[in-house]
Amino acid sequence: MEKFETLDAIVAPLDRPNVDTDAIIPKQYLKSVKRSGFGPNLFDDWRYLEPGEPGQDYSKRKLKPDFVLNQPRYRDARILLARENFGCGSSREHAVWALEDAGFRVVIAPSFADIFFNNCFKNGVLPIVLDAAILDRLFAQVEATPDYRLVVDLEHQTITTPDGEKLSFAVDEFRKYCLLNGLDDIGLTMQHADEIRAYEARRKTEAPWLFA
Amino acid sequence: MSGRTLYDKLWDAHLVREDSDGTALIYIDRHLVHEVTSPQAFEGLRLAGRKPWRSRSILAVPDHNVPTIHRERGVAGIDDPVSRIQVETLDQNCSDFGITEFHMDDIRQGIVHVIGPEQGATLPGMTVVCGDSHTSTHGAFGALAFGIGTSEVEHVLATQCLIQKKSKNMLVRVDGEATAGVTAKDIVLAIIGEIGTAGGTGYAIEFAGAAIEALSLEGRMTVCNMAIEAGARAGMVAVDQKTIDYVAGRPFAPRAEQWEQAVTHWRTLKSDPDAEFDRVVTLQAADIRPQVTWGTSPEMVTSIDGRVPDPAQEADTVKQTGMRKALEYMGIQPGMAIADIKLDRVFIGSCTNSRIEDLRAAAAVARGRKVAPGIRQAMVVPGSGLVKKQAEDEGLDRIFIEAGFEWREPGCSMCLAMNADRLEPGERCASTSNRNFEGRQGAGGRTHLVSPAMAAAAAIAGHFVDVRDLV
Numbered sequence A: 001m002e003k004f005e006t007l008d009a010i011v012a013p014l015d016r017p018n019v020d021t022d023a024i025i026p027k028q029y030l031k032s033v034k035r036s037g038f039g040p041n042l043f044d045d046w047r048y049l050e051p052g053e054p055g056q057d058y059s060k061r062k063l064k065p066d067f068v069l070n071q072p073r074y075r076d077a078r079i080l081l082a083r084e085n086f087g088c089g090s091s092r093e094h095a096v097w098a099l100e101d102a103g104f105r106v107v108i109a110p111s112f113a114d115i116f117f118n119n120c121f122k123n124g125v126l127p128i129v130l131d132a133a134i135l136d137r138l139f140a141q142v143e144a145t146p147d148y149r150l151v152v153d154l155e156h157q158t159i160t161t162p163d164g165e166k167l168s169f170a171v172d173e174f175r176k177y178c179l180l181n182g183l184d185d186i187g188l189t190m191q192h193a194d195e196i197r198a199y200e201a202r203r204k205t206e207a208p209w210l211f212a
Numbered sequence B: 001m002s003g004r005t006l007y008d009k010l011w012d013a014h015l016v017r018e019d020s021d022g023t024a025l026i027y028i029d030r031h032l033v034h035e036v037t038s039p040q041a042f043e044g045l046r047l048a049g050r051k052p053w054r055s056r057s058i059l060a061v062p063d064h065n066v067p068t069i070h071r072e073r074g075v076a077g078i079d080d081p082v083s084r085i086q087v088e089t090l091d092q093n094c095s096d097f098g099i100t101e102f103h104m105d106d107i108r109q110g111i112v113h114v115i116g117p118e119q120g121a122t123l124p125g126m127t128v129v130c131g132d133s134h135t136s137t138h139g140a141f142g143a144l145a146f147g148i149g150t151s152e153v154e155h156v157l158a159t160q161c162l163i164q165k166k167s168k169n170m171l172v173r174v175d176g177e178a179t180a181g182v183t184a185k186d187i188v189l190a191i192i193g194e195i196g197t198a199g200g201t202g203y204a205i206e207f208a209g210a211a212i213e214a215l216s217l218e219g220r221m222t223v224c225n226m227a228i229e230a231g232a233r234a235g236m237v238a239v240d241q242k243t244i245d246y247v248a249g250r251p252f253a254p255r256a257e258q259w260e261q262a263v264t265h266w267r268t269l270k271s272d273p274d275a276e277f278d279r280v281v282t283l284q285a286a287d288i289r290p291q292v293t294w295g296t297s298p299e300m301v302t303s304i305d306g307r308v309p310d311p312a313q314e315a316d317t318v319k320q321t322g323m324r325k326a327l328e329y330m331g332i333q334p335g336m337a338i339a340d341i342k343l344d345r346v347f348i349g350s351c352t353n354s355r356i357e358d359l360r361a362a363a364a365v366a367r368g369r370k371v372a373p374g375i376r377q378a379m380v381v382p383g384s385g386l387v388k389k390q391a392e393d394e395g396l397d398r399i400f401i402e403a404g405f406e407w408r409e410p411g412c413s414m415c416l417a418m419n420a421d422r423l424e425p426g427e428r429c430a431s432t433s434n435r436n437f438e439g440r441q442g443a444g445g446r447t448h449l450v451s452p453a454m455a456a457a458a459a460i461a462g463h464f465v466d467v468r469d470l471v
Ligand code: SF4
Pocket: B063, B064, B111, B112, B113, B132, B134, B350, B351, B352, B411, B412, B415, B416, B433, B434
């Protein structure tokens, strides 16, 4: 996993609540057995005029001009502003793979669905929860300001706006540590293999039917 | 010390270790696997030179991509080459790692959340995970069951554990008795309408109260299935005699002495009377009428005698935007009577409503009637090969076919339209599945979620009707 330390990037606003993972990456792209290449299909149904199929030549597909991420000013965005309950629905990690593949490393929303939130951290994407009122303000600023950027500093847990305002955010210590160091948590868990075996030994006497 | 909730008990029993900040390692008893969210996990495992920690804890089945017709051709019968590769990849991974898999031509094949309980692979007191959000279904057995992402699938394969923080406890109590024609699906849609799709975020929900206790295990599965639609990763119901009777004699269930020992333990799987919940929500079953969703989120729901709401009446501007976008997508107007919504297709199936009781309820409505001429397709997709066989033994297939429904082979089918079963752009469908998201049943398709009986009634009438007027 790629490390995350700080990010200074263009911000794109996605102004609707309950954005589900079906919308983030439609089902036809889940047929891939790979982990990469989902970026061109991020928000596929909102982004293109015609429904797409895997393996199509994306350069030939017509874009919906009014979809926010199709606007030239947001082309290089790496930070996504979103509304409540972002990432709800299906557990598909492809949603995070698509965001990451399309360049997004940070999503800021008033709330996230649990599974999506978790999946982000496994892929070097930082989901940040801020107050709905602060988000209202950020949405207004982004829409009013071309080339609006934010600086996200994970170590210090701050977001800096273009006029120097510093917003702080919370992040779980363990997840922060893994992100900052780009750590694979399977390796970390393996360090506790003896404890897992001890648990199993105890459990086999308490609940033997689970091991039949 | 106050008592513990069911969730507390399940959590404590599976805790391998816990750090001072609450980050915990939880042991997983049962890992269910399907073809869509597992290939990258197996690939990761191989790349790291790892092996599954306990292959015998895993049960695999292809369900999302499988066709629901012409199954005699097996995997070769999957026309879409990309779908076929995904199923073949699962077969290969399972044979490489010695994992039990019900292949496409096995009568036990079916939707992963239907076959786990059907086989007794889901047992009370277990932790059950699957790379699928509707894993919450298995909580109906007094198990701690939740969906995980693919990285976590790999983590469980490699370590038999998951890194988690404990959720908060929520109790959703449905008191009293539901009226005739009001099913588990209506109850859970009403709950989601009440607490919202993010209402359960961060919580494990226990469903309780007389109306939940009155449900069969199948009905409880329907309710727990949609806990995730209320934002909760896990939903659960306490163990009672019905739970134990349901599990008894199933292929993976314990036998003889171990059975007695297990039952003694399972009887403790309920919240203590003095257990405290972080949030309690109470509904009266008698107030719940058959439900129909009108929008693109399961919380956008009302009763069959209701009307499509008006966004202009919504004070919250973010919600208002969401409603406007939903109505535009759904192609319906504020104020329209739900009963005036006409349909193009009807889908009865999915892990929410494809078990035998669901099919019986739909068949009871379809019996001796005909699908309305305006309906282009009405289809019934059983949840597993065994459900299909049982339905055929009971003659339900003939009732459906005579009424003009198609009778298909088991799988996820039009619940998410990864196979060939899908809506065309603009088509409107009454569906017994769990998600009405944009494009869920096919790009541009419009989904209204209902119970199996309501779906059958809509197929007969060509538009939504109150099933209570039909039976
Ligand atoms: S039936 Fe639908 S919700 Fe259930 S597992 Fe299949 S795709 Fe997911």
